[in-house]
Amino acid sequence: MDKQSDQPSSPFLPMFETFRAELDEHHDRRERIVKASRDITAASKKIIFALQRARQINQPLHQSITKSNELHWENIRTQYSAISPDLQGQNAHRYSRNITGGNQEFMESLSFQHYLETQTLISYQDASARLAELGNPHAPVTLSLEDYVLGIFDMTGELMRFAITAMATSQVLPGSDVPSSSGHAESRPSGIAVGPSAEAMEIDMPATVSESREKGSRVHTRRRDVMQDLRQLRATLEGLDIDRSSPLSWDVQKKMGVMQQSVEKVEKALYGLIVRGRERPKGWMPDLKEEGRRGEVESY
Amino acid sequence: MAEKMVNPSIFQHLQSKIDEETLVGEELRDIVNLLEKQEKSAQAALSRAHSTPTPEVSSVVVAAESAIRYEIDTIQKLSEAASKHPYYKYNGIWTRNIQDACFTILLCGWLGGYQEVFSSSSASGQLLTIEQVGQVMKVPVNLKDRDSFHLTIEEYLHALISLIDELARLARNSVTLGDYRRPLQISRFVKDLHAGFQILNLKNDILRRRSDGIKYRVKEIEDVVYDLSLRDLVPKETTE
Incomplete structure (x- = not known):
C-alpha cells in the first residue's frame, strides 16, 4: 500500500471543502426562507386581526380596514419577492417545510378576507395566482396543496371568532341574501327554527332574519349565514380522503379536531342566542343550576 | 353571488x-x-x-x-x-x-x-x-x-458515517482474525474522514447528531491500536 503516512493533513479535505461550500449555501438559503416565512406570518396575523373588526359579510371591507392592511400586504409582497429566487425549481419542494408556515398564514388571511368580501371560499387556483403575483413575476412562489388545505383549516378558527364576536355585539349571525334555486330544508338559515313551530318562532327571530325571509319568498333569494357556511366547510374538509402515509395526513389530523371545535363553538353560541331569544328581557340568563327555582319561574 | x-x-x-x-x-x-x-x-x-x-x-x-x-x-x-x-x-x-x-x-x-x-x-x-x-x-x-x-451530498455524508461505524467494528474483528495491520489502516482512514467532518458547519439536524458520534468511533479504533502497540503487535513496516 502506497500511502503517504507523513502527510499531516487529511487527503479528504478538498472534498469536504466542496461539501462545506454547498452545505453553507443550503443553510443560508434555508435561513433566509425561514426568516421570510416568520415575517410573512407576522404580517398575515396583523391583517387577520384588522379583518376581525368587520361586522358584515359579502360586501366591500370598510376603508379603515383596507387602509391599515395595505402596509402589511406590501410587507408580505416584499418578503415573497425577496425569497422567490430561492424557491425555484427543485428548491420549491426542498424548502417547502421552511416556507409552509408563512404560506399557510398568508392563505389564512387571504381566504378570510375573500370570505368577508364575497362569502365564498377562494379556490386553490385563485389563491395560487394571488401568491404568484406577490413574488417575482418571472419566478413566482408556488402555493402547495398542503399550504392551501392547512390554511383553510386555520381560517375556520377566524370564522368562528368573527361569528361569535358578531353575535355578542349585535345579537345577529352575519349572513347575506343569495340567489336560491330550491327551498330544501338544509339550506335554511341556521337561525330559523325548522318544524311546525316555525311560524310561531318567527316573531322571536332577529328582525333582519325575518325580513330577508319575507323578501326571499318574493325574489327567490334566501339568507345564507356564517353558521351554514362553517358547516358546509366542515363537511367538505371532513370529506377529504388523505392517504395515511402522506405527510399531509398528520397535519390534517391535528387541525381537524380544532376545526370541529370551532364549528361547535359557533353552534353553541347560536343555540344560546336562539334559546334566550327575544321574548326574554335583554341580559336575561337562564338559571340552570338549581332545580328548586323551577316553581318560581312558573309562578312568575 | x-x-x-x-x-x-x-x-x-x-x-x-x-x-x-x-x-x-x-x-x-x-x-x-x-x-x-x-x-x-x-x-x-x-x-x-x-x-x-x-x-x-x-x-x-x-x-x-x-x-x-x-x-x-x-x-x-x-x-x-x-x-x-x-x-x-x-x-x-x-x-x-x-x-x-x-x-x-x-x-x-x-x-x-x-x-x-x-x-x-x-x-x-x-x-x-x-x-x-x-x-x-x-x-x-x-x-x-x-x-x-x-x-445528494447529505446522503453521501450519512453513508460515510455508517462506513465509519462499520470500520470501527471491523478494526476489532480484524485483530480477532489475526490481522494486526488493518486496524492501523482503519485508524488513519477514519481520522482523515473525521478531520473532513470537522470543517463542515453542520446545523442542528440528524447529520449533525450522527457526525457527533464519529469521535467515539475514532477513540474506539485508537484503543484497538493502543492495545496492539502495548503488546508490540503492530507490524513494523506500517507504523506511523
Whole structure:
C-alpha cells in the first residue's frame, strides 16, 4: 500500500471543502426562507386581526380596514419577492417545510378576507395566482396543496371568532341574501327554527332574519349565514380522503379536531342566542343550576 | 353571488390531486421496498468481511458486488420513476434507502471492490468519492441545474458515517482474525474522514447528531491500536 503516512493533513479535505461550500449555501438559503416565512406570518396575523373588526359579510371591507392592511400586504409582497429566487425549481419542494408556515398564514388571511368580501371560499387556483403575483413575476412562489388545505383549516378558527364576536355585539349571525334555486330544508338559515313551530318562532327571530325571509319568498333569494357556511366547510374538509402515509395526513389530523371545535363553538353560541331569544328581557340568563327555582319561574 | 360558500369543484380538484400524489407515493414505495430487501442481502454479503481473513476478502467483495448489482438495477427504476416528479417532494420515501445503498457501495469499495472506477489501482482502504458512487449507481450527483433524481451530498455524508461505524467494528474483528495491520489502516482512514467532518458547519439536524458520534468511533479504533502497540503487535513496516 502506497500511502503517504507523513502527510499531516487529511487527503479528504478538498472534498469536504466542496461539501462545506454547498452545505453553507443550503443553510443560508434555508435561513433566509425561514426568516421570510416568520415575517410573512407576522404580517398575515396583523391583517387577520384588522379583518376581525368587520361586522358584515359579502360586501366591500370598510376603508379603515383596507387602509391599515395595505402596509402589511406590501410587507408580505416584499418578503415573497425577496425569497422567490430561492424557491425555484427543485428548491420549491426542498424548502417547502421552511416556507409552509408563512404560506399557510398568508392563505389564512387571504381566504378570510375573500370570505368577508364575497362569502365564498377562494379556490386553490385563485389563491395560487394571488401568491404568484406577490413574488417575482418571472419566478413566482408556488402555493402547495398542503399550504392551501392547512390554511383553510386555520381560517375556520377566524370564522368562528368573527361569528361569535358578531353575535355578542349585535345579537345577529352575519349572513347575506343569495340567489336560491330550491327551498330544501338544509339550506335554511341556521337561525330559523325548522318544524311546525316555525311560524310561531318567527316573531322571536332577529328582525333582519325575518325580513330577508319575507323578501326571499318574493325574489327567490334566501339568507345564507356564517353558521351554514362553517358547516358546509366542515363537511367538505371532513370529506377529504388523505392517504395515511402522506405527510399531509398528520397535519390534517391535528387541525381537524380544532376545526370541529370551532364549528361547535359557533353552534353553541347560536343555540344560546336562539334559546334566550327575544321574548326574554335583554341580559336575561337562564338559571340552570338549581332545580328548586323551577316553581318560581312558573309562578312568575 | 354563489349559492353556497364552497364551490364543490374546488375540493373535487384538490381530491384528485391528492389521489394522484397518493398513487405516485405508492408506486415509489413499491420500488423502495424492493431496494430495501436487496440492501439487506448486500449487507449480509458484506458482513462476512468481519469473519473472513484479510487475504480471502476478495471473495466477499465479489459476492457483495454482485448483490449490489441488484440494488443498482432497482435504483435505476427508482430514478426513472422519481424523475417524473419534483425530486424533493418525494425524496423522503427513498432517502434512507439511498443512504444505505451508498453505504454498501462505499464499504465494498473500501474492501477493494470497484477497481474499475478508481483512477489509481490499489488494494483496500480506498474511499469512493461522491462522483464515483454516482458512477457506480449510474445516477447523477448533487444536481442543481435541473430537477431530477440524484444522490445528494447529505446522503453521501450519512453513508460515510455508517462506513465509519462499520470500520470501527471491523478494526476489532480484524485483530480477532489475526490481522494486526488493518486496524492501523482503519485508524488513519477514519481520522482523515473525521478531520473532513470537522470543517463542515453542520446545523442542528440528524447529520449533525450522527457526525457527533464519529469521535467515539475514532477513540474506539485508537484503543484497538493502543492495545496492539502495548503488546508490540503492530507490524513494523506500517507504523506511523
